[in-house]
Structure formats: structure tokens, C-alpha cells
Amino acid sequence: MIGINPQLDRNGDLRHLLTTEGLPITILQRILDTAESFAGVTEREVKKIPLLRGKSIFNLFFEPSTRTRTTFEIAAKRLSADVINLNVAVSSQTKGETLLDTVNNLSAMHADMFVVRHSQSGAAHLIAQHVGPDIHVINAGDGWHAHPTQALLDMFTIRRYKQDFRALRVAIIGDILHSRVARSQIHALATLGVPEIRVIAPKTLLPAKIERLGVHVYHNMAQGLKDIDVLMMLRLQHERMESAHLPSTEEYFKYYGLTPERLALAKSDAIVMHPGPMNRGVEIDSEVADGAQSVILPQVSFGIAVRMAVMSMLTKN
Amino acid sequence: MIGINPQLDRNGDLRHLLTTEGLPITILQRILDTAESFAGVTEREVKKIPLLRGKSIFNLFFEPSTRTRTTFEIAAKRLSADVINLNVAVSSQTKGETLLDTVNNLSAMHADMFVVRHSQSGAAHLIAQHVGPDIHVINAGDGWHAHPTQALLDMFTIRRYKQDFRALRVAIIGDILHSRVARSQIHALATLGVPEIRVIAPKTLLPAKIERLGVHVYHNMAQGLKDIDVLMMLRLQHERMESAHLPSTEEYFKYYGLTPERLALAKSDAIVMHPGPMNRGVEIDSEVADGAQSVILPQVSFGIAVRMAVMSMLTKN
Amino acid sequence: MIGINPQLDRNGDLRHLLTTEGLPITILQRILDTAESFAGVTEREVKKIPLLRGKSIFNLFFEPSTRTRTTFEIAAKRLSADVINLNVAVSSQTKGETLLDTVNNLSAMHADMFVVRHSQSGAAHLIAQHVGPDIHVINAGDGWHAHPTQALLDMFTIRRYKQDFRALRVAIIGDILHSRVARSQIHALATLGVPEIRVIAPKTLLPAKIERLGVHVYHNMAQGLKDIDVLMMLRLQHERMESAHLPSTEEYFKYYGLTPERLALAKSDAIVMHPGPMNRGVEIDSEVADGAQSVILPQVSFGIAVRMAVMSMLTKN
Incomplete structure (x- = not known):
């Protein structure tokens, strides 16, 4: 959309904050x-x-x-x-x-x-x-x-709890297709040197050719959450339900909702993040949202x- | 609703202000x-x-x-x-x-x-x-x-004009049933030692067993206003009209509206209060609302x- | 509407700002x-x-x-x-x-x-x-x-660009009938000594007997803009369209829209003003609105x- 980086001034200082894409x-x-x-x-x-x-x-x-x-x-x-x-x-x-x-x-x-x-x-x-x-x-x-500010506060949160970005496996879970948050997160994580970024979502909620951003695609929570340090949940927009992307919220929760059982598949010290507002019982179980591994309110x-x-x-x- | 007083901290200082009920x-x-x-x-x-x-x-x-x-x-x-x-x-x-x-x-x-x-x-x-x-x-x-803050400003107003709470007869007039203001006023007046608190209202606008709060019930303005020092009017919610509690606002004004004639039945130095916004011509006549005994704007x-x-x-x- | 000037206090200082009419x-x-x-x-x-x-x-x-x-x-x-x-x-x-x-x-x-x-x-x-x-x-x-504050900021703008009010020809163009801005401008311009104030509008958008305010009426842009120093455009309210005052916005633009060609009929150093928000292509052409003679953003x-x-x-x- 833009040629030279419109976010920086001549001295290379921050002039606008528009996107995490290309932010040095x-x-x-x-x-x-x-x-x-x-x-x-x-x-x-x-x-x-x-x-x-x-x-x-x-x-x-x-x-x-x-x-x-x-x-x-x-x-x-x-x-x-x-x-x-x-x-x-x-x-x-x-x-x-x-x-x-x-x-x-x-x-x-x-x-x-x-x-x-x-x-x-x-x-x-x-x-x-x-x-x-x-x-x-x-x-x-x-x-x-x-x-971008959502993605930056997410990076801040990760750094507070996990220190070194270059040793992390991060999973972004949910409606990637419609999510500006996911896009900004992926760019920021990549810039900060996270070696493995996964996206976990049904095919209908993934943009075409998302792999080009360097992420690994999973359609299955059990596989996608293995060895994960950071779970970044996304909000499921109710509006999307109606547009035939998904059969129902119950169906979504059954396959992609973050339950305590599923969280146990990630690393034992994994942290759970969510940009809010949460749909409890849709993308996340209340036990996880309010649990010991949740860093949602610190976010x-x-x-x-x-x-x-x-x-x-x-x-x- | 609550066991120990949630409004006070360990030192007995104010921690929250939730209700005048039980406020020391x-x-x-x-x-x-x-x-x-x-x-x-x-x-x-x-x-x-x-x-x-x-x-x-x-x-x-x-x-x-x-x-x-x-x-x-x-x-x-x-x-x-x-x-x-x-x-x-x-x-x-x-x-x-x-x-x-x-x-x-x-x-x-x-x-x-x-x-x-x-x-x-x-x-x-x-x-x-x-x-x-x-x-x-x-x-x-x-x-x-x-x-509670409405009741407290009412108490402040009474103290400014009448000094000693323990020598007062106070009447609360109007839709007691739906009024959070009336409840908070009754508790505050009782705590401050007002010896006689009256409520004046039609039966349909009184909660069951209101006498348990220590108030005297009147359905007639002439009787209820006798020897009164402080008149606390309540706003008549138009919404209530429709729910069959009352025949019409005209009918209500006829029996319970505060006119100069009715005000003359109270003590000659009685003050008139109203939490606003007023329904002029429904619960209060403009001549009273804007008259010498009104302390509605100071409130x-x-x-x-x-x-x-x-x-x-x-x-x- | 008012007898003595309610805008001034006893010392002749400003007490309220209600209108430019009668403001010394x-x-x-x-x-x-x-x-x-x-x-x-x-x-x-x-x-x-x-x-x-x-x-x-x-x-x-x-x-x-x-x-x-x-x-x-x-x-x-x-x-x-x-x-x-x-x-x-x-x-x-x-x-x-x-x-x-x-x-x-x-x-x-x-x-x-x-x-x-x-x-x-x-x-x-x-x-x-x-x-x-x-x-x-x-x-x-x-x-x-x-x-009045709109008219005053207009006067401020004119003074910044044109200095002496007593040497100016000013045209107010558009929906004079429904415009509180036009009324306040006319009074302020007159007080400040502008010798020639013109209004340019179709008959349906002019109040009856507007000449009494000392303005000259034109129904034709070519005639009205001749020798003009200041063009004060008015916003055409879309609501007025529907009320049969005007056939259509296209028709209006055809006869009264300010195009570069029409602007060339005024003095070469004339300034163009508009109180905003503009209807581009209705009362004003974008080339004029964003052009060198426009002082709309400084306003x-x-x-x-x-x-x-x-x-x-x-x-x-």
C-alpha cells in the first residue's frame, strides 16, 4: 500500500504508528x-x-x-x-x-x-x-x-512472562481471517525473532496463502498446541456466525474452544492471552480465562x- | 443482601458507598x-x-x-x-x-x-x-x-435549613414503591434520629409492609402534611402510569400533587424538596416548585x- | 426580541454573546x-x-x-x-x-x-x-x-487577509433563507463598515425583504461576483432539497456552484470562505475549495x- 516506510521520519524515529508490518x-x-x-x-x-x-x-x-x-x-x-x-x-x-x-x-x-x-x-x-x-x-x-497497539501490548506481555522471544513457540488461535489483531501479532512476533508461529483455525476462518507470512497452519487443537509457550486467543465475532463461515458457536467451541483439557496439551508453563472482550464458552472456557495461566487482565x-x-x-x- | 458491612474497611473507615442502610x-x-x-x-x-x-x-x-x-x-x-x-x-x-x-x-x-x-x-x-x-x-x-448520594445530599440540605434532626417531622410523598431514593432517605433519616417519618402515597404506589422500616403510612395529603417540617417529594415516573398503577396524571395531581393550598397544611416554615427532574403539574405545582419554601435548587x-x-x-x- | 442590549453589562462590557446584531x-x-x-x-x-x-x-x-x-x-x-x-x-x-x-x-x-x-x-x-x-x-x-462566533471568526479571517473592512465588497452566496450564519455575517459586516454587501441566491432561498438589512440582492453569479473581494459561501442543507425549495443539487450547482470559472469573475485576489462542512460539487467545486484563494481551513x-x-x-x- 505504501512505498517507503511512512511510519518513520528522516532520522528513523517514529512519526506515525500504523502497522507492525515493517516496523524496525x-x-x-x-x-x-x-x-x-x-x-x-x-x-x-x-x-x-x-x-x-x-x-x-x-x-x-x-x-x-x-x-x-x-x-x-x-x-x-x-x-x-x-x-x-x-x-x-x-x-x-x-x-x-x-x-x-x-x-x-x-x-x-x-x-x-x-x-x-x-x-x-x-x-x-x-x-x-x-x-x-x-x-x-x-x-x-x-x-x-x-x-498495532494491541499487538505491541501483546509483545510487552510476552516479554514480561517469557523474556526471550527467540526461544518461543507461539500459537494464534481462532478467526484469523477477519482479525486485524492476528495480522499485527504475526508481523511483530516475526520481527522479534520468534522461531515458530502457528495459526490454529478451521479452513473457513483462515485467509488464503497465510503460509506466506511464515506461519505454520493447523486445523487441529491437539496437534497445534503441542510444545506451545504462548496461546494467543482471538475473539470470535458473532457477526461471522451468520455469514455461514461457521455452523454454530457450540460447534466451534467443540473443536476450537480452549478448555482446561486442551490447555494441558501445551507446555505446563504456557500463558494464555486474549485481546478481549471474551466470549466465554465460545472461544474460551471460563476456567481457563480466570485460571492461573491466564494473563488476560495484565494485558x-x-x-x-x-x-x-x-x-x-x-x-x- | 450482604453479611458484614461491605461499606467499611477494617478501621471502620468508608471503603465503598453502596447504601445508607446500615451506614453508621x-x-x-x-x-x-x-x-x-x-x-x-x-x-x-x-x-x-x-x-x-x-x-x-x-x-x-x-x-x-x-x-x-x-x-x-x-x-x-x-x-x-x-x-x-x-x-x-x-x-x-x-x-x-x-x-x-x-x-x-x-x-x-x-x-x-x-x-x-x-x-x-x-x-x-x-x-x-x-x-x-x-x-x-x-x-x-x-x-x-x-x-445513597441523593439521600445524603437531602440530609445535607435538611441540616442546612433545619439544624436538629431529632426535632423533625418529615414526609416523603409520592411513588414510594419504585423509588430507590425513598428507601435511601428513610434509612438516613432514621439513622440521624428523625423521630417521625411519614410516607404519603396511594396504596398502589407503596411497597408491602413498608411500616417495618418504622415509617407512618398516610393515603391522604391533608392528614399526612399536618405539622410537617420537611416535605420530600418524589418524581412520578411516566412509565409507571402505563403499568396500571395509576389512572392518569391528572387524577394523581388531584389527590397527591403538591399545591400551595396543600403546602399551607404543613408547618409555616416547612421546606419542600425534590430530587428532580420535576414533573410540573403532576407531583408538584409550579408555584410551589419555584416558591419561597422550595429548596430544590440548593439541593x-x-x-x-x-x-x-x-x-x-x-x-x- | 429584547429591549436593552442583553449582551452588555452596566459597564458596557460583554456579558453574553447572543448575536452580532447590535453588538457595538x-x-x-x-x-x-x-x-x-x-x-x-x-x-x-x-x-x-x-x-x-x-x-x-x-x-x-x-x-x-x-x-x-x-x-x-x-x-x-x-x-x-x-x-x-x-x-x-x-x-x-x-x-x-x-x-x-x-x-x-x-x-x-x-x-x-x-x-x-x-x-x-x-x-x-x-x-x-x-x-x-x-x-x-x-x-x-x-x-x-x-x-455569532461563526460570524466573528469570519470577520477575523477577513481582517487577516484584507485588513480594511471599509474598502471591501463582500458577497454571501447560497441558502440565505435558512442560514443563521448569513444573518450573523451581515450584521457583523455592516457594523465593521463594509460598504457593499451582496447576497447571491435563487429567490426560493432568500428571506422576504432581505434588502432591509442593507444588502444588495443578486440572482445571477456572473453579475453578483463582479469586483468582489470576499466570497462567503453557505452550506446547502440537503434537507432543504426535499422541501421543494430546489429541483436538485445538480441544478443548483449549475447555476450557483462556485467553479474556478465563476471565481475568475471576482477580483483576482478575492478570498473564498465556507463555514463547513462543505458539500463538494453542490455549492462549491473541489478545485476552488482546495485552491490558492481558499481560506476555509484557516477559518x-x-x-x-x-x-x-x-x-x-x-x-x-
Whole structure:
């Protein structure tokens, strides 16, 4: 979609965060290290820091997502920025204004950063191509394409619990086809040197030629989970059910739901992750979700620190 | 619903505010005294105070209420907290996430306090039972059960105008059956030593065995208002009309509406209160609502100070 | 609608901003001068200033408008005020509360300023008549009546590009009939001494007896644009199409759309303005909207500075 890397400025510093694809390992590691400084020793030790005082962050959500919007809002307020929430679906878009007119207008209102969620792949990239040099764009999820901050907080979580990426077997399990999270995870894991990335899913929920990304495909949980260190579950979108990709949620759970019995097939110290919100009893059993190997709630906490890290790195440059 | 008092910590300090039922008189009076320090001499003299700087308050509204949400938002901002508004009905709840998953996720986002409004009785209690030790819960109204901050601001208002609770006759008038406000008022008035609490309502709008709470029941305004010092009106929910509890709003006003003539039956220095929003011409005549004995707008002002007091006491402990 | 000027206090200082009609030239110029101090040399040089620290600004929008609401929110936050957003259409109004009860309640919550958008003409005036002496009202658009901050930012933009108002020919083009913006512009232009104000529109989109405001009426773009220094385009409301005022948007564009060819009929250094959001291809061609003579995005930037100026002048008095 883009020629030279639009995420970096001339000095090779982070200018926008649009995708983990092509993000240099140095930048990726710097994000994780910076997040470490915000995360503190325990999950609840985040302090208020005046790094972004006087900056205006626009949460530009063309698709509703309270969870993601809230984490960015908290991260920005922790950095002392002013946050403006815009649910654009219900406002000027309905007046027939184009995406770029909306963005140009908000830029003219002295925005310093746009956090963009959009149902169309490439929306954040398009915006990044058109904003002025003082404005930074963070992709908070675009269509089926990318969700880089989710993938980065996942990497942060893995590093906290597993240290060395180069010794890990990681499985991504569920609806890979429609998942921007899975795409961003695969790119980040590969960059960080994970030697074996597996995807486990029914054929109907896998994109064509996914092997090109360097992943190993499994259609069977028992085989796919063997020797796994990290299980990255995906949310099963109820909407997909209706579109004939799957017979029923019960059927899905029967073959791909993560039960304690299935988790026992992975390594005994494997960790279980999920981007939330969970469908308990569909892709994951409550016993696993709330169990000792689950790091799902720490993921949420680390999400604040990682977003603070990205925001502070963007405005520093 | 709960065994030992879940509202207090080991030292007997306020840990959550869930209901006025069982709230010790020492705590109740400390809230009123603390509110006094925020309220200033006139109603408009509230200052901005940095007591909650760096704290994140989540307004967690599962049921819409602009008024109540706004008062909590203002109170929190006056204390310099960061406020995150979440209208949960339209977000992750619709994605099938359970109440506790929502709360666990928000807790992981470094919430310091939840202000909870929910249509189901007991929702705030349930949340309070599951949050970690650093998080405080304020019940901003749960079903027909309780609305403690409303009752506390009512007590504050009474104390401002009437001083000694132990010399008062108080009447609560209207739809007692569906009113969480009435329940919280009765418990608070009893704790503060009000010797005579009356409820005035048609039989269809009274809960069974209400006398057990120590109140005197009247079905007639003329009798019920005699010698009364404080009139606490309740809002008549239009929704109730349709459910056959009442023939019509005109009929209701004819028998239970507070007119100047009826007000004259109470003590000459009686005060008139209403939690708002008012139905003028249904439960209250405009001449009374805007008259010299009305303290309805001061109630709103005091509501800010009382909520500031509760928030500051919770985070201090 | 009002006798003596309700916008000024006894000392002749600004007390409310309700309309540009009757606003003294001294006040109008002071707003522009104050805005100049906030605007900086380039459009993006607005600093955060603690002038309104501790003040509570209520964005009271009875009609949705993300754009206008956002500019006021940013302006208020730049001045360090606390901002409370209230979308009143979906809240207490639906509970049958009257406009004045809503305002009285919010006043009791220690509001310092109301920014009011309402679909009914006169709503902001009505509120201004009823608030206490410490509360200031800004009209952010009422029905077809007035939108003074839009007109003021337009005046600011004209002054930046054209300096002397007394040497200008200005044309307002489009749906004058339904435009509160046009009314506010005409009054402001007249006060500032613009010698020739033209309106260009089809007869069906002109109010009766518009000439009484001192404007010259044209139904033809070629004639109306001759010797013009400033073109103020208006947004064509799609809703109006349906109400039989116009045959179709294509037909409208054919006769009144601003194309590069038509723009060439005005002075060669004429500037093109639009209050946004634009209907590209309806009232304005994209080539003009994005062209060298367009000052549409600077208008948006200046809107922040002008609103900061109005807010700071109101609270100073």
C-alpha cells in the first residue's frame, strides 16, 4: 500500500504508528522499553506524568469501541494531554463530509495527534499521508488490516512472562481471517525473532496463502498446541456466525474452544492471552480465562503503559 | 443482601458507598461535615482542590442519567481527578461481555473509583465484592434499591435549613414503591434520629409492609402534611402510569400533587424538596416548585459538595 | 426580541454573546484583537493558558453538532477550563423537563458558562434572561436566527487577509433563507463598515425583504461576483432539497456552484470562505475549495482563537 516506510521520519524515529508490518526491531524494542518505564513494578503503579501537557489528542472513532477508546483516553490523560473524543459515525460523516475534509478540519483545530479507528482497511494510512508535519497518527484498528497497539501490548506481555522471544513457540488461535489483531501479532512476533508461529483455525476462518507470512497452519487443537509457550486467543465475532463461515458457536467451541483439557496439551508453563472482550464458552472456557495461566487482565494493564509509550515517542520526535 | 458491612474497611473507615442502610451515624455525619467544608458559605463558592490529582474516576452508567452523571463528573473535576465517562449500555455489553468482565477490564486500566448506575438492584454491591483493595465503588442508583448520594445530599440540605434532626417531622410523598431514593432517605433519616417519618402515597404506589422500616403510612395529603417540617417529594415516573398503577396524571395531581393550598397544611416554615427532574403539574405545582419554601435548587448545589465529600473520604482511606 | 442590549453589562462590557446584531463595534473589535493575541503568527501557534482554571464550561447542545461543540471544547481546554459536554436531546429533555428547569439545575451545579446550540430561534436569549449574574451564555447557533462566533471568526479571517473592512465588497452566496450564519455575517459586516454587501441566491432561498438589512440582492453569479473581494459561501442543507425549495443539487450547482470559472469573475485576489462542512460539487467545486484563494481551513483555526477570546472576555467581566 505504501512505498517507503511512512511510519518513520528522516532520522528513523517514529512519526506515525500504523502497522507492525515493517516496523524496525529497534523501534519495536524501544516502544517496549519505554512502556516498561511507565508500567512500574506492579500493574497498578502508573503515575501521572506531564510529558504531553498542552497537547491535544483526538480520539477519532469512525467505528464504536469503548474499550480501545478508553485505554487511549486514559493513557493520554496520564500523560497530561487534553483528550477530545469524536464519534464520527454519528456526526459530520452523516452530513456528507469526506474523511479527508473531516481530518483537515480537525488538523486546523490544532490537533497534535489522531487516534484513528475505522472499519475500512487503510484509513489510518490515508490520514497519515495527508496530515501536516506536526501531526501524528496512531492506528487503533482499521478493517481487517492492522491493530498495532494491541499487538505491541501483546509483545510487552510476552516479554514480561517469557523474556526471550527467540526461544518461543507461539500459537494464534481462532478467526484469523477477519482479525486485524492476528495480522499485527504475526508481523511483530516475526520481527522479534520468534522461531515458530502457528495459526490454529478451521479452513473457513483462515485467509488464503497465510503460509506466506511464515506461519505454520493447523486445523487441529491437539496437534497445534503441542510444545506451545504462548496461546494467543482471538475473539470470535458473532457477526461471522451468520455469514455461514461457521455452523454454530457450540460447534466451534467443540473443536476450537480452549478448555482446561486442551490447555494441558501445551507446555505446563504456557500463558494464555486474549485481546478481549471474551466470549466465554465460545472461544474460551471460563476456567481457563480466570485460571492461573491466564494473563488476560495484565494485558489490559500493560495496554495503558504501551499506549503511553507510543504517544510519548511520537510527540518527542 | 450482604453479611458484614461491605461499606467499611477494617478501621471502620468508608471503603465503598453502596447504601445508607446500615451506614453508621459517625460516617454519615462525617460525610455531612466534610461536605460543609466544600460547600462554602453560599452555594456557588466551590473551589477547585487538588485532592484527587492523578486519580481516575470511571462513570460507569449502565442506565442513562445525564443529571447524576454530570454531578459526579463536576465533583470529580473539582477535586482535580481524571474522569472517564462510559455509557456501557451501548458498548461492550452489547458485545456479550458480562458485567464482571467489564469491571475487571476497567480495574486493570488503573481505575481508582467506579461510580455505578445500573437498572438492576444489587449491581453496585456485586461490583464492590469483586474489585481489588485499591478500588472504591459509589452506588449512583441501582434498580429500586438505593441511591445513597441523593439521600445524603437531602440530609445535607435538611441540616442546612433545619439544624436538629431529632426535632423533625418529615414526609416523603409520592411513588414510594419504585423509588430507590425513598428507601435511601428513610434509612438516613432514621439513622440521624428523625423521630417521625411519614410516607404519603396511594396504596398502589407503596411497597408491602413498608411500616417495618418504622415509617407512618398516610393515603391522604391533608392528614399526612399536618405539622410537617420537611416535605420530600418524589418524581412520578411516566412509565409507571402505563403499568396500571395509576389512572392518569391528572387524577394523581388531584389527590397527591403538591399545591400551595396543600403546602399551607404543613408547618409555616416547612421546606419542600425534590430530587428532580420535576414533573410540573403532576407531583408538584409550579408555584410551589419555584416558591419561597422550595429548596430544590440548593439541593442540586449541595449535591456537588456531598459527592466531593464522599469521593475524598473514599480515596483518603 | 429584547429591549436593552442583553449582551452588555452596566459597564458596557460583554456579558453574553447572543448575536452580532447590535453588538457595538468597540466590543466587536476588542474580540478580534483579543483573538489575535491567542492566534499567534501561524495558525498552529496556540498555547495553553491558565485564564479559566477552575471554571466550568457547559456545552449544552440540544441539537447535535460535533464540529462546533469540538471547537468550543478545545478553546475552553486551551484556557484550562473544565468542560462538561451535555447532549441534552437524549437525556433529561426526554424525561419531560423544561428547558429552564434544565438550565436552572445546571446553574446550581456551579456552571460558569453555557455554550448553547438549539434548533429554536431565541433559545440562547431565553437562557441568558434567566441565569444568575455570575453565569455567561454563548449562542452557538439557534434555529435560523444567529451564530455569532461563526460570524466573528469570519470577520477575523477577513481582517487577516484584507485588513480594511471599509474598502471591501463582500458577497454571501447560497441558502440565505435558512442560514443563521448569513444573518450573523451581515450584521457583523455592516457594523465593521463594509460598504457593499451582496447576497447571491435563487429567490426560493432568500428571506422576504432581505434588502432591509442593507444588502444588495443578486440572482445571477456572473453579475453578483463582479469586483468582489470576499466570497462567503453557505452550506446547502440537503434537507432543504426535499422541501421543494430546489429541483436538485445538480441544478443548483449549475447555476450557483462556485467553479474556478465563476471565481475568475471576482477580483483576482478575492478570498473564498465556507463555514463547513462543505458539500463538494453542490455549492462549491473541489478545485476552488482546495485552491490558492481558499481560506476555509484557516477559518477553522481562527475559530479556536476567536472562541478563546470570547470566553476570556466573558469571564473577565
